[in-house]
Amino acid sequence: MTPHSCFLVSLHLPLPLTAAAVLLAGLAAAPVARSADAAAPAPASTAPASAQRAAASAFNPAIWLILSGGYTQLQRDPASWRLAGFQTGGEIGPGSRGFGLGESELGLSASIDPRFFGSMTVALSDDEGAAVEEAYVQTTALPAGLTLKFGRFLSGLGYQNELHAHAWAFIDAPLAHQAFLGGQRREDGLQLRWLAPTELFTELGVELGRGESHPGAAREKNGAGAWTVFGHLGGDIGASQSWRAGLSLLSARPQGRESSALDAAGNEVTHAFSGRSRTWVVDGVWKWAPEGNAQSRWVSLQGEWFRRQESGTLVADSAGLASAAPYRATQSGAYLQGVWQFMPGWRAGLRGDWLRVGTVDAGANAALLASARHDPSRGSLLLDWVPSEFSRVRLQVAQDRVRAGVNDRQVMLQYQMSLGAHGAHSY
Amino acid sequence: MTKTSRWMGRRVAGLLAGATLALAPWSAAHAELRIVACEPEWAALTTELAGPLAQVYSATTAQQDPHQVQARPSLIAAVRRADLLVCTGAELDAGWLPLLQRQAGNPAIQPGRPGLFEAAAQVELLGVPARLDRADGDVHAAGNPHIQTDPRRIARVAAALARRLAEVDPAHAGDFERRHADFAQRWQTAITRWERSAAPLKGLPIVVQHQGFPYLEQWLGLRQVAALEPKPGLEPSSAHLQSVLATLQRQPARLILRAAYNDGRGSQWLAERTQLPVVVLPYTVGGSEAAKDLFGLFDDTVARLLKAVQP
Numbered sequence: 001m002t003p004h005s006c007f008l009v010s011l012h013l014p015l016p017l018t019a020a021a022v023l024l025a026g027l028a029a030a031p032v033a034r035s036a037d038a039a040a041p042a043p044a045s046t047a048p049a050s051a052q053r054a055a056a057s058a059f060n061p062a063i064w065l066i067l068s069g070g071y072t073q074l075q076r077d078p079a080s081w082r083l084a085g086f087q088t089g090g091e092i093g094p095g096s097r098g099f100g101l102g103e104s105e106l107g108l109s110a111s112i113d114p115r116f117f118g119s120m121t122v123a124l125s126d127d128e129g130a131a132v133e134e135a136y137v138q139t140t141a142l143p144a145g146l147t148l149k150f151g152r153f154l155s156g157l158g159y160q161n162e163l164h165a166h167a168w169a170f171i172d173a174p175l176a177h178q179a180f181l182g183g184q185r186r187e188d189g190l191q192l193r194w195l196a197p198t199e200l201f202t203e204l205g206v207e208l209g210r211g212e213s214h215p216g217a218a219r220e221k222n223g224a225g226a227w228t229v230f231g232h233l234g235g236d237i238g239a240s241q242s243w244r245a246g247l248s249l250l251s252a253r254p255q256g257r258e259s260s261a262l263d264a265a266g267n268e269v270t271h272a273f274s275g276r277s278r279t280w281v282v283d284g285v286w287k288w289a290p291e292g293n294a295q296s297r298w299v300s301l302q303g304e305w306f307r308r309q310e311s312g313t314l315v316a317d318s319a320g321l322a323s324a325a326p327y328r329a330t331q332s333g334a335y336l337q338g339v340w341q342f343m344p345g346w347r348a349g350l351r352g353d354w355l356r357v358g359t360v361d362a363g364a365n366a367a368l369l370a371s372a373r374h375d376p377s378r379g380s381l382l383l384d385w386v387p388s389e390f391s392r393v394r395l396q397v398a399q400d401r402v403r404a405g406v407n408d409r410q411v412m413l414q415y416q417m418s419l420g421a422h423g424a425h426s427y
Numbered sequence: 428m429t430k431t432s433r434w435m436g437r438r439v440a441g442l443l444a445g446a447t448l449a450l451a452p453w454s455a456a457h458a459e460l461r462i463v464a465c466e467p468e469w470a471a472l473t474t475e476l477a478g479p480l481a482q483v484y485s486a487t488t489a490q491q492d493p494h495q496v497q498a499r500p501s502l503i504a505a506v507r508r509a510d511l512l513v514c515t516g517a518e519l520d521a522g523w524l525p526l527l528q529r530q531a532g533n534p535a536i537q538p539g540r541p542g543l544f545e546a547a548a549q550v551e552l553l554g555v556p557a558r559l560d561r562a563d564g565d566v567h568a569a570g571n572p573h574i575q576t577d578p579r580r581i582a583r584v585a586a587a588l589a590r591r592l593a594e595v596d597p598a599h600a601g602d603f604e605r606r607h608a609d610f611a612q613r614w615q616t617a618i619t620r621w622e623r624s625a626a627p628l629k630g631l632p633i634v635v636q637h638q639g640f641p642y643l644e645q646w647l648g649l650r651q652v653a654a655l656e657p658k659p660g661l662e663p664s665s666a667h668l669q670s671v672l673a674t675l676q677r678q679p680a681r682l683i684l685r686a687a688y689n690d691g692r693g694s695q696w697l698a699e700r701t702q703l704p705v706v707v708l709p710y711t712v713g714g715s716e717a718a719k720d721l722f723g724l725f726d727d728t729v730a731r732l733l734k735a736v737q738p
């Protein structure tokens with residue numbers, strides 16, 4: 001698994017654009033013409049009354065709203081929470097203390113025409129105002145198991161990244177996602193997936209994009225700032241069990257990617273990294289329900305392992321000393337979680353998080369970077385009450401050992417309510 | 428598993444068909460349809476109508492609540508290769524079918540294409556909510572989707588499905604028509620038989636677990652006194668069960684009905700306090716030993732109801 005021997009997509013401009021042009025040409029030739037037959041009215045005797053009733057609003061997109069908020073009790077000041085030794089980004093950390101309104105999520109989606117489906121999700125919060133979570137168009141008419149998505153979308157690497165936060169089992173992202181993906185990674189660009197015509201679920205995907213989301217960074221350059229390739233296998237074991245496993249590789253070329261850290265005196269400093277970042281992700285999910293009936297009881301096990309290699313230049317304390325030196329790091333992290341629905345509407349969960357600072361070679365900057373050799377870890381317990389498909393209240397208690405020598409007991413109580421269109425049961 | 432070998436057989440047949448295509452172009456006409464049914468009753472109906480002309484894969488079993496299914500990898504892989512999806516519609520499969528359609532990379536089964544067949548769109552639905560408000564539970568805007576408990580509606584779905592099969596596979600239109608005529612005749616005879624033997628059930632007061640039996644009630648003239656779910660899709664609460672108990676003291680019922688996939692605890696609780704028999708109906712094909720096909724489903728349904736009310 002040497003990342004340098006890796007294959008596939010050059011970051012230079014012409015290839016992605018050529019690929020996109022070929023795909024769009026394929027789409028134009030896709031046999032949507034037959035849909036004209038299907039659009040012909042059904043014989044009057046079978047015309048559904050419901051379809052006629054729905055006609056007045058038939059072209060309105062599906063609309064949904066997720067209301068979320070809660071209460072957080074943190075034993076330690078969250079201002080001192082840093083993944084020391086990791087170059088981080090995005091929205092990470094345990095959040096703020098006390099009552100709080102989380103992100104409210106507003107979404108719209110609908111078929112655009114016989115060739116395209118569109119969806120947009122906006123996260124609304126006081127901190128960020130309105131942030132575009134996702135705004136993508138997806139093809140529905142490409143042949144041969146191909147699906148092209150473009151716009152802004154949740155990257156398909158690993159397992160949990162592609163799920164919206166309200167569909168996660170736990171309230172917050174695993175530490176590995178916080179350290180290596182800034183919590184959750186979005187991409188502005190293209191995603192092409194191919195599903196093999198086999199009984200075993202076999203999926204390959206490739207993404208090309210702006211690469212602004214961590215571990216990438218905003219850049220002013222032509223071409224793609226990041227690419228991702230991923231593959232997934234999955235299937236059933238009898239009627240009661242199902243599984244999915246995958247391998248992903250993300251490559252980004254951030255320029256001046258800023259990471260907040262604390263210096264030896266506890267003051268906040270910013271480091272800026274430019275160079276190459278490669279992340280491998282191995283993911284696996286296994287689910288069980290008696291006879292496959294998830295109504296009363298089920299068990300779900302999920303885990304992912306991350307390994308990131310970065311090499312380039314780090315400007316330590318970029319706003320102050322601005323000391324530039326070569327930087328190389330190989331770091332890893334993983335989590336494993338299990339959730340058990342023990343009776344209808346009630347779930348309990350347990351999650352373990354581990355990060356390895358690994359090898360960090362910061363050259364002349366070694367003294368300026370936090371040098372405490374501490375591997376962060378965390379254990380979380382969850383109790384989830386789901387009175388209906390549309391409402392959920394969960395309590396999470398975590399023992400957070402992210403800071404060296406510090407135990408932070410975190411208690412989070414969160415509600416999540418879903419209004420409007422019926423939510424999707426993603427695997 | 429039989430469905431595995433069926434798919435596998437199709438692959439071999441496809442290879443052979445492809446290999447002989449150049450020599451004998453007509454051999455492609457013998458290619459079988461691959462059909463994914465969202466619920467077992469539609470898998471059984473499709474098998475009746477298409478017989479050896481199709482391989483049928485059922486996305487769910489009678490032991491699974493079709494509201495609760497996830498778009499898991501095996502289903503995506505099955506839909507990827509399907510020529511036709513036969514689903515209930517009316518939002519019964521709304522939580523997972525759209526995801527399967529979007530993730531399968533299969534243009535044939537997208538909304539508006541002949542490859543998507545919705546059974547509920549072929550019949551008149553009961554329980555269309557007068558107002559759409561989730562305060563009333565997991566209501567379905569189009570009406571109650573559990574149409575498979577009324578054999579007369581299944582007959583109408585069969586007619587529409589036979590036409591759709593002919594549209595998707597025109598080379599075998601005549602076969603589908605013949606098979607449908609044969610099925611329709613046997614089915615009509617069976618309906619007459621079920622209705623005759625179920626005559627004593629007319630007006631029978633019942634308690635149901637989920638609002639899943641309006642079509643059966645309408646067909647056999649059963650009278651629903653109460654439901655254990657306070658609202659559709661909400662688990663029976665102890666407070667609500669108490670109120671059901673109070674209702675039953677004023678309006679006695681004769682039995683408690685639930686589907687094979689329902690959690691049995693609520694109905695058991697009520698049965699212990701009221702001495703009413705709990706009748707577990709197969710609800711769909713595969714829901715009981717005897718419900719091996721659609722005929723067995725209704726034979727067994729009627730037999731179980733009659734047995735419960737025998738003096």
